[in-house]
Amino acid sequence: MRVSMDVTQSALAERSGISQGTIAKIERGKISASYDTVVALFEALDSMKQEIGRGLTAADVCSKDVVSVQSNDTIQAASNLMREKGYSQLPVFLGDTPVGSISERGIFEMMSREKSVEKVNTTVLSEVMGESFPVVSDNTPIGTVAGLMNSYNAILVSKRGVIIGMITSADMLKLI
Known part of the structure; x- marks a missing residue:
């Protein structure tokens, strides 16, 4: 940049x-x-x-290809996608609406509580997902985005109510 x-x-x-x-x-x-x-x-x-x-702005920084899972997907499906893409976290959607997030840490925490791997694999994300990533407008100044990154692992970017991208710390570091 x-x-x-x-x-x-x-x-x-x-x-x-x-x-x-x-x-x-x-x-x-x-x-x-x-x-x-x-x-x-x-x-x-x-x-x-x-x-x-x-x-x-957020639109200048975000990755346009948002890799996500649906709230009715299983932990196994989310884990496979994270491993395939090399991501440690994913937004969870219900249709086109962000409703939560899933992370490696969240999966590991569930694995430590559950005795059955099958139970973990078949659990639906809506039962265990974390808080949704914040959503900012595409024209949000990068300084505001940087401030949010202090509290969140990722930020979703929207334009006219439609998610158009996602920002992680890796995206922010590309600017340097």
Whole structure:
């Protein structure tokens, strides 16, 4: 994102308060950025983009291909899909409406409570799903999204009431 905006590492460092060397190491994958560093970089990029008339929004960041499960699917179906796609969490829908979420952690917790693997495998998601991910409008500023990421593992993005994408920390880190 920095490169596409034609922003130098030095300019981003000056605006964000993060050293140019640290930004270079993050971009090369030599170090992982802390949450506070990511927020500072996103806020700096967002303010720089707004100055040139193109504020970053949720639609700019989200993955457009939302992989999800239905509330009447089984834990086994959700687990297979998570393993196949390499995801640790998925939104749960009832038709086109988000109604919950399922995560590896939630599945592991159920496995520790239940003695029967068959019971776990055949349990319907609506019986065990967690809270739904928050939904933001496609034009929500990236700074707001970054703040929500402090409390949620994922955020759904909607346009005119229709889910058009999903944002995870991996999506946010692609901007750096």
